Amino acid sequence: MFAVIQTGGKQYKVSENQIISVEKLDKNIGEKINLDVLMFSDEKEIKTGNPILKDVVCKAEVLEHGKADKIIVYKYKAKKNERKKQGHRQPFTKLKILAIK
Numbered sequence: 749m750f751a752v753i754q755t756g757g758k759q760y761k762v763s764e765n766q767i768i769s770v771e772k773l774d775k776n777i778g779e780k781i782n783l784d785v786l787m788f789s790d791e792k793e794i795k796t797g798n799p800i801l802k803d804v805v806c807k808a809e810v811l812e813h814g815k816a817d818k819i820i821v822y823k824y825k826a827k828k829n830e831r832k833k834q835g836h837r838q839p840f841t842k843l844k845i846l847a848i849k
Contacts, residue, residue, distance in 0.1 A: 749763060749764070749789065749790045749791070749848060750762065750763045750788075750789055750848075751763075751785050751786075751787065751788045751789070751804065751806055751848045752785070752786045752787040752788075753783040753784060753785055753786065753806050754783070754784045754786055754800075755770050755771065755773070755783055755784070756770050756771025756772075756773070757771070758770070758771065759786065762806065762845045762848075763845065763848070764845055764846070764847060764848060765844070765845065765846075766844070766845045767811065767842060767843070767844050767845075768842070768843050768845070769816075769840045769841070769842050769843075770840065770841055770843055771839075771840065771841070772813065772839040772840060772841050773810065773841045773843075775810045775841070776810065777810050777811070777812060777813070778809065778810065779809070779810050780807060780808070780809050780810075780846070781807075781808055781809075781810065781843075782805050782806065782807060782808075783805075783806040783807075783808055784800045784806075785797065785800065785801045785804045785805065785806050785848070786799060786800060786801070787801070788801055788804045788848065804848065804849065805848075805849055806845065806847075806848050807845075807846045807847045807848075807849075808843040808844060808845050808846060809843065809844045809846055810841060810842075810843060811842040811843065811844050812841070812842045813839065813840070813841050813842075814839070814840055814842070815837040815838065815839050815840070816837055816838045816839075816840055817837070818835045818836065818837050819835070819836050819837075820833065820834070820835055821833070821834040821835070821836060822834075
């Protein structure tokens with residue numbers, strides 16, 4: 749059994765007891781949240797929403813917040829002595845999928 753959920757403008761294929769990292773959510777650690785389900789599949793059938801399924805809900809728990817590894821952004825213009833170096837760490841939230849009903 750799996751579902752395709754949407755959060756933070758992205759879609760994720762999840763199943764129960766899976767831990768995923770999503771874009772940062774403004775929720776507290778330990779808080780339980782409901783996520784929008786776009787598609788649901790079990791052994792018998794596949795259900796798709798238009799765009800969201802109304803009768804299926806995905807429950808998740810917030811495990812932690814953090815920042816991803818640093819990426820380096822380096823821009824330069826040839827022969828002009830223009831150089832710019834930047835670093836970026838994207839914030840994320842780890843979720844544990846509790847149930848898909």
